[in-house]
Amino acid sequence: MADADPYQRLGLSVNGWAFAAGSSARQTARLLTRGPVQGEGAGPDDVIVDVVDAGGMVITSAPLSTIKVDPPIGSAARKLHFPDRALFESEDRTGIAALTGETYGEKLNRYEALHPRLIGFVVAAVIGCFIIWKYGLDLLVAGAIALTPPIVVEQLDRGTLQTIDFAMSAEPTTLTEDEQARITAIFANLLAELPADDVNDANFNLLFRSMEKVGPNAFALPGGTVIMTDQFAKRFPQDDVLAGVLGHEIGHVVEKHGLTQTYRSLGLYFIIGFLAGDTGPFIEDILLEGNLLLSLSFSRKHEAEADKFGVSLTRDAGYNPAGLKLFFLEMSKKGAEPVEWLSTHPNSTERVKQIDEYVDALE
Amino acid sequence: MSDLSSGGTEQFEFRGKAGEWFGIWIVNLLLSIITIGIYSAWAKVRTKKYFYNHTFVQGRNFDYHATGGQILIGRLIFIGGYIAFSLIISLVPFLGIILVLGLLVLIPWLIVKSMQFNARVSSFSNVRFNFVGKTGRAFVVFVLMPVAAYIVIAALLGGGGMLAFANGSIALGAILGIAGLVVMFIAFPIVDKAIKQYVVNNYRLGNAEFLLDVSLTPFIKAFGFAFGWIILILAITGITMGGSVMGAFEALEAMENGAPPDAGAIGLLGLLYVMFFVAFLPAGFIYQALIRNTMYNNTTLTGGHSFRSTVGPAKLLWIALSNAIVVAFTIGLMLPWAHVRMHKYLASQTFLIPGGSLDDFIGKQVEDGMSVADAYTDLEGVDFGVPL
Numbered sequence: 001m002a003d004a005d006p007y008q009r010l011g012l013s014v015n016g017w018a019f020a021a022g023s024s025a026r027q028t029a030r031l032l033t034r035g036p037v038q039g040e041g042a043g044p045d046d047v048i049v050d051v052v053d054a055g056g057m058v059i060t061s062a063p064l065s066t067i068k069v070d071p072p073i074g075s076a077a078r079k080l081h082f083p084d085r086a087l088f089e090s091e092d093r094t095g096i097a098a099l100t101g102e103t104y105g106e107k108l109n110r111y112e113a114l115h116p117r118l119i120g121f122v123v124a125a126v127i128g129c130f131i132i133w134k135y136g137l138d139l140l141v142a143g144a145i146a147l148t149p150p151i152v153v154e155q156l157d158r159g160t161l162q163t164i165d166f167a168m169s170a171e172p173t174t175l176t177e178d179e180q181a182r183i184t185a186i187f188a189n190l191l192a193e194l195p196a197d198d199v200n201d202a203n204f205n206l207l208f209r210s211m212e213k214v215g216p217n218a219f220a221l222p223g224g225t226v227i228m229t230d231q232f233a234k235r236f237p238q239d240d241v242l243a244g245v246l247g248h249e250i251g252h253v254v255e256k257h258g259l260t261q262t263y264r265s266l267g268l269y270f271i272i273g274f275l276a277g278d279t280g281p282f283i284e285d286i287l288l289e290g291n292l293l294l295s296l297s298f299s300r301k302h303e304a305e306a307d308k309f310g311v312s313l314t315r316d317a318g319y320n321p322a323g324l325k326l327f328f329l330e331m332s333k334k335g336a337e338p339v340e341w342l343s344t345h346p347n348s349t350e351r352v353k354q355i356d357e358y359v360d361a362l363e
Numbered sequence: 364m365s366d367l368s369s370g371g372t373e374q375f376e377f378r379g380k381a382g383e384w385f386g387i388w389i390v391n392l393l394l395s396i397i398t399i400g401i402y403s404a405w406a407k408v409r410t411k412k413y414f415y416n417h418t419f420v421q422g423r424n425f426d427y428h429a430t431g432g433q434i435l436i437g438r439l440i441f442i443g444g445y446i447a448f449s450l451i452i453s454l455v456p457f458l459g460i461i462l463v464l465g466l467l468v469l470i471p472w473l474i475v476k477s478m479q480f481n482a483r484v485s486s487f488s489n490v491r492f493n494f495v496g497k498t499g500r501a502f503v504v505f506v507l508m509p510v511a512a513y514i515v516i517a518a519l520l521g522g523g524g525m526l527a528f529a530n531g532s533i534a535l536g537a538i539l540g541i542a543g544l545v546v547m548f549i550a551f552p553i554v555d556k557a558i559k560q561y562v563v564n565n566y567r568l569g570n571a572e573f574l575l576d577v578s579l580t581p582f583i584k585a586f587g588f589a590f591g592w593i594i595l596i597l598a599i600t601g602i603t604m605g606g607s608v609m610g611a612f613e614a615l616e617a618m619e620n621g622a623p624p625d626a627g628a629i630g631l632l633g634l635l636y637v638m639f640f641v642a643f644l645p646a647g648f649i650y651q652a653l654i655r656n657t658m659y660n661n662t663t664l665t666g667g668h669s670f671r672s673t674v675g676p677a678k679l680l681w682i683a684l685s686n687a688i689v690v691a692f693t694i695g696l697m698l699p700w701a702h703v704r705m706h707k708y709l710a711s712q713t714f715l716i717p718g719g720s721l722d723d724f725i726g727k728q729v730e731d732g733m734s735v736a737d738a739y740t741d742l743e744g745v746d747f748g749v750p751l
Contacts, residue, residue: 019489024569025722026423026488073409074383076416079426085728087489112386121389122696128396147445149452151459274403275395276698277388277410280705281644282687 012099016077016090018051018059027053031080031088033099036063049080049099051088060086064099071105074112132271140271141263145256150223153259154203157223164219164227165209173208173230180208183233186243186319187226190250193316198254206246208233216327220249222258236330240323243314248324251309257302307351311358321359328352372671373717377710379417381700387413388699404438405431407741414706415485420715428491429484429734437734444735471501476736478562483731487568490726496565504557512550519543548590552582555654563662569724571665577657585653589646596642600635645680652676659713667718674712682708 011033018029033047046063053059060082070079077089078096090096111117164170173180187206191199202224209227211217216232226249236242252258269287273279279287307324315321328348391406408431415425452459475498482494520543527536556579563575652674659672686701 022490022569022726022728023722024423024488024490024724024726025720073412073416074379074387076413076424085726108390112390114382114386118386118389121393125389125393125396126694128393132396147449149449149459151452151456272695274400275392276695277702279690279695279698280683280687280701281647282683283690285640285644286687286691 012095014090014092014095014099016088016092018053018089019087020059021082021085027059029053029059029088031090031095031099033064049082051082051086060084060088069096069100069103071103072109073105129275133268137264137267137271140267141260144263144267145259148259150203153223157203157221157225160221161207161225161227169213170209170211172210174210175208175230175233179233183208183228183242183246186239187246189317190243190247190313193313194250194254202253204250204253218245218249220252220258222253222256222262224253226250226253236327238323238326240314240320241326242323243317243319244310244321244324245327247310247313247317248306249310250313251306252302255302255305255309257299257306261299261302303351304354307355308358311355312362315359315362321362322355325352325355328355371717373421373715375710375713375715376419377414377417377703377706378419379413379703379706381703384413384703385699388702401435402431404435407431407434414702418706418710421717421721423488423721426486427484428486429480429731429737433484433731433734434737437736437738438741440735441738467506468498468502471505472498473736473739474505475501476733477740478565480732480734480737482566483729486726488721488724490569490724491729493567493569493727493729494565495567496561500561504554504561508554508557512546512554516543516547516550519546548583548586549579552579552586555586556582559654559658563658568664569726571724573662573664575658575662577661581657581661582654585650585657588653589650592646592649593642596638600638600642604634645676648680648683649676652679666723668721669716669718671714671716672712673714674709678708 012031014031016029016031017026019026029051032050032052034050036046036048046065048061049064049067050061051059062082062084066083068081070081072078072093077091078093080088080090080096082088175183184206187204191204204224205226207225207227208230210230212231214229214231216229216235218226218228218232220226226246228246232245233242236245265288269284272287273284310324311321314323328351387409391402391409394402395406408427408429411427411429415427418425448462451462475494475496478494478496482492485492519539523536523539523541523543525536526532526539530536556577560575560577563573566573653676655674656672659670663669682705686704689697690701
């Protein structure tokens with residue numbers, strides 16, 4: 001063996017550059033292969049890879065089996081990491097391929113290359129994104145809701161209530177104690193008809209506020225806080241109407257519409273960032289806003305669900321399930337309403353029709 | 364060894380190509396979807412590696428060494444921890460309060476560990492970066508200082524407002540309000556400067572240390588320009604359409620109560636919405652560009668190396684805006700092109716002024732550190748990678 005020039009034995013010579021272990025000095029170098037000599041710790045099928053500088057001095061040397069070859073990426077130079085942490089880089093891809101054969105990641109690199117098949121990938125990715133949006137998101141939202149600690153939801157209620165009090169200039173209620181007690185009793189009657197699980201799951205609490213600007217209305221917060229305006233209680237004092245609207249709000253809480261809406265908007269935004277990478281500040285804002293528009297249409301579905309829930313609950317509690325209708329009839333009398341897609345709520349005439357159907361279905 | 368201490372300026376260069384990056388990006392996307400997100404760990408590595416490998420200065424490039432497996436394990440542990448945390452809070456609310464307080468300490472710790480991991484798996488010219496910041500200081504700059512500043516500003520502004528409106532002491536209220544604004548103008552730059560210095564001054568390239576030596580003035584100026592822009596746009600909006608805006612709000616309120624829709628009012632509110640973006644988004648770019656320049660222009664690296672950044676706020680805004688429009692009209696398919704365009708611009712405005720040879724950095728062997736922390740900052744949408 002000693003008579004042969006070791007560099008001729010496998011005939012490989014690849015030009016590139018090298019960095020010695022732990023050094024930033026970039027030097028022009030050549031990679032050469034030879035058979036192992038005794039005591040180099042290489043198996044019989046292994047070859048020894050030497051990296052030599054322009055003057056022929058060996059920078060590093062190791063059996064091929066101990067060298068870590070980085071998977072190729074784009075048109076970047078191929079990188080070989082030696083066990084002593086020296087690095088050899090080369091743009092001679094065929095040379096490296098002759099040495100290493102097909103390495104880990106090479107197939108991936110080929111599929112990533114610009115090629116008409118990418119059109120197929122684009123189509124598949126678009127379909128995949130649609131499926132995630134249509135089905136995956138709901139699963140994710142359900143998981144997120146299950147994982148949200150009640151204490152967080154209670155905090156959310158407290159914060160939202162403060163915002164409502166401030167932003168909608170709510171004043172303390174002007175209803176008499178008797179009046180409040182009467183409505184609270186209706187609320188309790190409705191809750192009594194709920195399954196115990198649903199009652200324990202939320203922290204139901206009815207509050208009254210005077211809100212001149214908001215007018216006759218009621219809201220439900222995700223944790224179970226329900227707010228009714230004095231304006232509502234005065235305009236619709238009938239038990240059946242009060243029960244109808246409270247039942248509707250309880251429906252929002254039990255079916256977790258508030259949390260669902262929040263998580264849907266956030267979820268889509270996160271998934272896109274996660275899958276597609278940084279979308280930049282403008283697109284990020286558009287995504288959040290766009291989701292808001294989408295969540296409005298979702299909210300119409302929620303309103304319809306809550307109507308249905310409310311109608312059934314009020315009937316179970318012994319009230320006239322058509323009470324909710326009165327409220328909407330009253331609202332729709334006031335004149336033309338904003339077009340449906342602009343609004344978070346389906347228009348009143350539509351809802352009255354729906355409620356009639358629910359009531360019919362119950363009888 | 365080559366000696367380049369002749370005072371030359373080396374421009375950073377991004378050699379990535381949109382077409383090439385598109386192929387990698389779409390395969391990343393598709394495989395991530397097919398594997399219900401698992402591949403995204405490898406996709407992250409490929410993304411980082413592509414951008415680092417194609418960023419050059421003086422013919423040397425950057426590299427990213429984390430493996431998909433490392434990232435995936437980090438993410439799994441993080442998700443597991445989060446679920447455990449939620450369960451404990453749900454089941455034992457009392458323990459939850461202690462845990463929430465613990466988060467105040469845990470978050471700065473995670474930020475430090477994430478910066479450490481990201482630095483250690485990144486290299487330039489075969490030498491790994493490192494981050495040596497301590498959690499105590501991170502707690503001060505990321506939690507204590509911002510919270511203290513917020514409390515003081517809120518107290519002054521809130522107190523001022525209360526005195527002016529509730530008690531009728533307008534003069535005293537105004538003084539408190541102005542004091543609040545002044546404190547904000549100083550506190551925000553102080554906090555941001557502390558954060559930037561904490562990050563840069565604890566960064567290492569091998570044994571070489573980065574040093575950000577800068578006064579508060581450029582931070583106050585950048586904040587002033589950004590804030591000034593917002594005030595300017597809001598003032599213009601207020602003067603030109605102030606009266607009609609109030610009218611529009613009233614029309615909207617009437618609509619909510621069932622009045623017929625008023626197209627003019629809706630249009631005006633749309634315009635108001637646009638003005639909101641015109642006021643706030645450019646302000647962000649002004650601040651970002653000015654601070655980036657300030658940071659690079661005042662940072663040195665052991666060995667007499669210094670940096671220069673010449674990013675223009677208007678140009679940065681233009682690239683981001685036109686990118687966004689193109690991406691939106693191509694259902695996201697031009698996103699890789701937008702990434703490359705932005706990187707090319709930022710690299711072309713970044714310079715290294717070598718004080719000597721770049722051959723003299725010496726690498727130190729350290730463990731990669733915790734990928735769990737990286738998962739945390741990924742989720743938060745913060746990128747603590749090498750700021751290129």
